[in-house]
Amino acid sequence: MGTTQLEATQDVQEPKYWHLKTVLNDALDSEFSVGEILPNERDLAARFGVARATLRQALEQLELEGRLQRRRGVGTTVAPPRMGVAVGPVDNAWPGIGNDTWRTVGCAEAVAPAAVARLFDSGAGVPVHTIRRERVMNGQPVATELLYVPAESVPGLPGLLSPASHAPAVLRELQRLDLEGEDRAVELGSARAEDAKQLDRLPGAPVLVVTTRYFAAGQVAAVAISTYRADTCRLTFGDTGTVEVTPHEEQERRQAS
Structure with missing residues (x-):
C-alpha cells in the first residue's frame, strides 16, 4: 500500500x-x-x-x-458481496414446511423471557418450547433463530419426548393448526455472544433481527426471532411482504398499552 x-x-x-x-x-x-x-x-x-x-x-x-x-x-x-436471503415464502406457512431452509439444532422447554412474553400479549411465566434453528447458504452460516411455541399452542404434544424427537414433534403439532396470518418486524442489532458463536462473528457484530409472529385461533401461536449477519445478507421479501416503518416512540406506546 x-x-x-x-x-x-x-x-x-x-x-x-x-x-x-x-x-x-x-x-x-x-x-x-x-x-x-x-x-x-x-x-x-x-x-x-x-x-x-x-x-x-x-x-x-x-x-x-x-x-x-x-x-x-x-x-x-x-467481505464478499451480500447475498440475497428470502425472509419467508410468498404464501404464509408454518416453520418447517414448504420451502423452509432452516435446520434444527436443539430444543428446550422453559419459561419465556419477558420480552418474548410481551410478543404473545401475555404476562411473565409463560411456558414455551424453544427451538433453535440455523440457516446455511453456500456452506456459510447466515442466520440463527429461536422459535418460541407456547405449550398451550401444542396441547396434543406427547409426553416424555426424547431430545431427538422433541423439536420435530413440536413443529408437527404446530402445523396442525390453521395459520391465520403472520407479521414481521426488522431491526438492526448487535450479535449476542451465543448468536455470534453460531454465526462465526465477534460479539457485538452488526446483525439484522427479524421478529415473526404467527397467528392461529385469534391469538399469537408462535414467535420466531431470527438473527441474520448484516455483513453478508440483504433481506428480500415475497409478494405479500410489506414493510411498516414505526417510530421508536410509537413502538414503546404500543408495548405499554
Whole structure:
C-alpha cells in the first residue's frame, strides 16, 4: 500500500471518520480483493494520518455496511458481496414446511423471557418450547433463530419426548393448526455472544433481527426471532411482504398499552 495521507478539505462538513470511510471504501475497490486481510490498525492510521480511534470508527462503519468482516484469529478482511436471503415464502406457512431452509439444532422447554412474553400479549411465566434453528447458504452460516411455541399452542404434544424427537414433534403439532396470518418486524442489532458463536462473528457484530409472529385461533401461536449477519445478507421479501416503518416512540406506546 502507498502512504497517501487523508487530505483535509474545508468544504467537507462531515465527521472525519466518515470522510475516512469514503477514502477507505475507494481503496477497497482499487487495491484489495475479496477475502484479503487488511494491514493492522497502526499501519492504516499512519498511512492516512489519523488517530487509531478515528480509524476504528471508519472500519466499524464499513463492517456495518458489509464491506469488511472481522474474523476470529484472522483479522479484518474484505467481505464478499451480500447475498440475497428470502425472509419467508410468498404464501404464509408454518416453520418447517414448504420451502423452509432452516435446520434444527436443539430444543428446550422453559419459561419465556419477558420480552418474548410481551410478543404473545401475555404476562411473565409463560411456558414455551424453544427451538433453535440455523440457516446455511453456500456452506456459510447466515442466520440463527429461536422459535418460541407456547405449550398451550401444542396441547396434543406427547409426553416424555426424547431430545431427538422433541423439536420435530413440536413443529408437527404446530402445523396442525390453521395459520391465520403472520407479521414481521426488522431491526438492526448487535450479535449476542451465543448468536455470534453460531454465526462465526465477534460479539457485538452488526446483525439484522427479524421478529415473526404467527397467528392461529385469534391469538399469537408462535414467535420466531431470527438473527441474520448484516455483513453478508440483504433481506428480500415475497409478494405479500410489506414493510411498516414505526417510530421508536410509537413502538414503546404500543408495548405499554
